[in-house]
Amino acid sequence: MGFAARGAARALSATLLAGVLGGALLSTASADEASVIAGTPVGVGQGSCGSGWSGGDAGPLTFALTNGSSAIQEVQIQDTTSKRIFVDVEDLGIGATRSVALALAAGRYRFLCLAADGAPSASPAWQLTGDYSGATTPGALPATANDFVRAVDTYSAWTQGQLIHLGADVATLRAAVAAGNLVGARRAYRVAHRQYLLLGAAYGAFGDAGTAIDPQLTAGVTPLRDPELTGFPKLEAVLWHARPVARVKPAERTRMSRHRALRSTRRAQRRLTAYLRRNATPVATRLAGDVAALTRTFNHPVQPANIDMGLRSHEILEDALRSELLGRNDAGAHLTLFDIDAMIDATRDVIAPLRGLLATRDADLATTDAWLARLQAYVDAFHHTATDSWTPYQRLSSAQRRRLQATLSQTLEYLSEIAVVLDPVQAGPA
Amino acid sequence: MTRSRIEVSRRGLFGSAAAAAALGGGAVAAVAGAADAADSGDTGGSTGAADTVHPYEGAHQQGIVTQPQAAAAYLALDVEAADRAELRTMFQALTTASRWLTAGGTAPDAGMIATATDNGVLGGADVPADGLTITVSVGASLFDTRYGLAAKRPARLSTMPAFDDDLLDPAMCHGDLLIQVCAEHRDTVNRALRILLRATRGFLTVRWRMDGFTSPSRPDGAPRNLMGFKDGTANAAITAARYDDLVWTHAGGAEPAWVEGGSYHVVRLIRMLVEFWDRVSVREQNTLIGRERSSGAPLTGSHETDAPVFTGPGADAIAGNAHIRLASDSGAAATTGQQMLRRGYNYDAGIDVNGNLDMGLIFTTFNQDLERQFVAVQRRLAGEPLADYVLPYGGGYFFALPGVRGSDDWLGREMFA
Numbered sequence: 001m002g003f004a005a006r007g008a009a010r011a012l013s014a015t016l017l018a019g020v021l022g023g024a025l026l027s028t029a030s031a032d033e034a035s036v037i038a039g040t041p042v043g044v045g046q047g048s049c050g051s052g053w054s055g056g057d058a059g060p061l062t063f064a065l066t067n068g069s070s071a072i073q074e075v076q077i078q079d080t081t082s083k084r085i086f087v088d089v090e091d092l093g094i095g096a097t098r099s100v101a102l103a104l105a106a107g108r109y110r111f112l113c114l115a116a117d118g119a120p121s122a123s124p125a126w127q128l129t130g131d132y133s134g135a136t137t138p139g140a141l142p143a144t145a146n147d148f149v150r151a152v153d154t155y156s157a158w159t160q161g162q163l164i165h166l167g168a169d170v171a172t173l174r175a176a177v178a179a180g181n182l183v184g185a186r187r188a189y190r191v192a193h194r195q196y197l198l199l200g201a202a203y204g205a206f207g208d209a210g211t212a213i214d215p216q217l218t219a220g221v222t223p224l225r226d227p228e229l230t231g232f233p234k235l236e237a238v239l240w241h242a243r244p245v246a247r248v249k250p251a252e253r254t255r256m257s258r259h260r261a262l263r264s265t266r267r268a269q270r271r272l273t274a275y276l277r278r279n280a281t282p283v284a285t286r287l288a289g290d291v292a293a294l295t296r297t298f299n300h301p302v303q304p305a306n307i308d309m310g311l312r313s314h315e316i317l318e319d320a321l322r323s324e325l326l327g328r329n330d331a332g333a334h335l336t337l338f339d340i341d342a343m344i345d346a347t348r349d350v351i352a353p354l355r356g357l358l359a360t361r362d363a364d365l366a367t368t369d370a371w372l373a374r375l376q377a378y379v380d381a382f383h384h385t386a387t388d389s390w391t392p393y394q395r396l397s398s399a400q401r402r403r404l405q406a407t408l409s410q411t412l413e414y415l416s417e418i419a420v421v422l423d424p425v426q427a428g429p430a
Numbered sequence: 431m432t433r434s435r436i437e438v439s440r441r442g443l444f445g446s447a448a449a450a451a452a453l454g455g456g457a458v459a460a461v462a463g464a465a466d467a468a469d470s471g472d473t474g475g476s477t478g479a480a481d482t483v484h485p486y487e488g489a490h491q492q493g494i495v496t497q498p499q500a501a502a503a504y505l506a507l508d509v510e511a512a513d514r515a516e517l518r519t520m521f522q523a524l525t526t527a528s529r530w531l532t533a534g535g536t537a538p539d540a541g542m543i544a545t546a547t548d549n550g551v552l553g554g555a556d557v558p559a560d561g562l563t564i565t566v567s568v569g570a571s572l573f574d575t576r577y578g579l580a581a582k583r584p585a586r587l588s589t590m591p592a593f594d595d596d597l598l599d600p601a602m603c604h605g606d607l608l609i610q611v612c613a614e615h616r617d618t619v620n621r622a623l624r625i626l627l628r629a630t631r632g633f634l635t636v637r638w639r640m641d642g643f644t645s646p647s648r649p650d651g652a653p654r655n656l657m658g659f660k661d662g663t664a665n666a667a668i669t670a671a672r673y674d675d676l677v678w679t680h681a682g683g684a685e686p687a688w689v690e691g692g693s694y695h696v697v698r699l700i701r702m703l704v705e706f707w708d709r710v711s712v713r714e715q716n717t718l719i720g721r722e723r724s725s726g727a728p729l730t731g732s733h734e735t736d737a738p739v740f741t742g743p744g745a746d747a748i749a750g751n752a753h754i755r756l757a758s759d760s761g762a763a764a765t766t767g768q769q770m771l772r773r774g775y776n777y778d779a780g781i782d783v784n785g786n787l788d789m790g791l792i793f794t795t796f797n798q799d800l801e802r803q804f805v806a807v808q809r810r811l812a813g814e815p816l817a818d819y820v821l822p823y824g825g826g827y828f829f830a831l832p833g834v835r836g837s838d839d840w841l842g843r844e845m846f847a
Contacts, residue, residue, distance in 0.1 A: 101554075135538065136539075137541040402636075402637070406510045410631040411632075420543060
């Protein structure tokens with residue numbers, strides 16, 4: 001499974017669902033089909049796109065679209081001048097009828113009938129007339145597959161560069177573990193895990209490789225004792241279960257006691273080194289291998305699908321809302337807020353190559369940026385610069401948790417618009 | 431100022447459902463002037479039809495003197511708005527969403543540029559208003575230093591104290607804001623509250639929530655609470671002619687000008703210890719309340735509608751510490767201005783940590799004067815024998831904002847003036 005897994009699964013399940021529902025509807029409603037589905041009957045399909053409609057008054061419109069062809073149809077209504085589309089009915093099954101309601105201003109429009117295979121077709125243009133001034137359905141200029149090429153290429157190249165950094169960060173982590181340097185290993189863990197989070201690996205975007213690198217914790221199982229657990233959370237459990245060896249205190253620096261203290265420190269360090277070699281080294285070694293495998297296979301041959309770009313704009317932080325804020329990703333380091341800070345940056349990294357497409361499509365882009373900044377400012381209020389430590393999420397008051405939740409949720413409301421305006425639709429005929 | 435509350439059937443007013451979708455609450459209000467069940471003193475349960483539309487705009491908010499609908503959600507919220515401008519935006523967003531939700535019809539069309547406004551719980555096109563009302567009230571904490579509103583606090587609005595028999599859970603008390611959502615069906619309430627919260631996502635957080643229901647009349651008269659007693663019989667005395675004296679606040683005196691047409695909104699989460707109550711004889715239950723459980727009649731009379739007799743021969747049938755005697759001050763409350771409009775809902779919220787049923791009453795009352803009405807009565811009830819069977823544990827004092835007075839108006843506008 002590669003980057004495109006999510007989009008493919010979504011398309012597949014939608015097709016299955018449409019098939020099941022369509023079948024049920026047809027079997028029960030076939031006797032009186034036409035009368036129960038609201039709207040002006042319009043035929044769609046390659047040979048008969050838009051048949052039954054030739055225009056009328058501007059304002060509220062309801063169409064009953066019937067797929068009379070032998071292929072699944074995607075149906076759009078397009079403004080012939082601006083090329084904006086106002087409706088996109090996907091996966092209209094063979095023989096199925098779907099009602100769509102919208103409100104359009106006066107102008108020239110046409111139906112587009114698109115099948116997965118076969119040439120796209122269009123109805124003759126039709127006219128809406130009159131001085132309707134009420135609310136209209138907001139249309140959008142769809143991003144075509146061509147529009148996505150540069151964004152996907154840019155993001156893929158960026159991700160590959162980041163993966164190389166990740167490999168180096170994991171090597172540093174592995175060396176610290178091997179040296180029995182717990183403090184250094186924890187520091188390296190944070191650097192490496194942040195680097196991984198920056199890749200925006202939400203919702204299994206990296207498939208099996210991602211699952212091995214940063215799996216979800218199993219509910220009800222202590223991470224330290226979970227034999228199935230691998231990657232970052234296992235290392236986190238091991239590293240934060242151990243205690244750093246205390247340094248010899250100045251008060252103990254009389255000759256004899258200092259000698260004893262040093263001996264006891266050396267013993268403790270030997271125990272710690274053995275503990276890390278036994279528990280952390282195998283995990284770090286496997287992690288290095290998994291990262292190397294991901295780096296080798298990423299983008300060969302699977303690039304991020306076009307649909308992934310928009311989806312990931314909100315799914316990285318949706319992951320934060322449904323997992324991080326419920327403590328489901330805390331294996332002992334209590335770095336929830338550190339993680340969310342990284343996920344905000346990861347979201348910005350996904351949006352960065354899309355900005356050109358969004359500039360003309362997402363009227364709320366500036367507001368989205370403002371909420372991302374507001375969210376990050378609130379999260380970073382829990383970072384203590386002097387010690388480079390983060391307040392554990394568990395220590396937040398319920399008022400603080402609610403504010404974080406509200407700020408994150410509002411940010412997600414705006415981010416989700418990116419997925420809508422960049423939802424790839426098939427291009428109609430020229 | 432008009433006191434007539436209007437209940438209209440959209441189907442009756444407009445020939446086609448599609449036409450109704452295009453019209454806002456203002457249009458509905460302009461043409462309606464129908465009789466009002468609550469005004470006529472009918473204390474029976476709601477009989478509202480799915481297509482009942484309660485006009486959103488008017489001198490007062492809906493959901494106050496509106497006959498209680500079957501289902502309710504109470505949401506206490508804290509405001510997270512960064513400043514005064516965002517607070518205004520929040521109230522405007524609440525107003526906009528409430529206006530179209532309560533009118534019924536189809537949600538604003540997000541088209542191809544955002545996810546759907548409607549969650550689809552009621553379907554999509556032309557959903558019924560279903561008697562939906564949305565009532566927004568403010569708590570004392572909104573008038574702290576955050577938004578520069580300290581001087582605008584309604585004079586009698588304070589933080590609800592713990593009364594003698596209370597065991598308050600801070601997590602279930604108070605709030606900057608209270609949104610009371612009521613409709614004839616639970617799905618309508620569900621859809622509305624999700625849309626309201628979404629419209630104000632970054633500016634409001636839910637502090638506590640309780641859902642309620644009104645039982646049908648069994649077999650007639652006031653709906654019963656979960657102790658089996660008819661509850662709210664005394665509301666019949668509060669006719670529309672008395673709203674100005676008992677329900678609506680007025681500008682002047684200690685009150686700031688903007689409170690005209692609002693009302694002090696008291697919500698108390700009162701758990702009923704029903705396992706214990708069910709082990710008490712009906713005779714004893716009758717004595718504790720002062721009414722006969724089956725008929726709802728005062729123990730001095732035969733029918734629910736009989737006025738209780740608190741003095742003179744035979745008045746001892748209602749014990750000295752019976753709930754209705756204490757609550758009404760042996761009937762004197764009627765002349766001392768202490769009567770209050772009650773609008774409670776039953777709640778049934780699962781179980782407590784020990785497996786006991788958690789159910790009871792969302793006691794709700796609207797007062798012109800918090801101290802003169804609710805607080806005076808509550809103090810008199812301190813230590814009443816009935817207190818052994820109930821546990822007030824949450825709620826708060828709020829102030830129901832004046833109504834949205836036109837299509838350009840929004841909730842709380844004058845509070846910012």
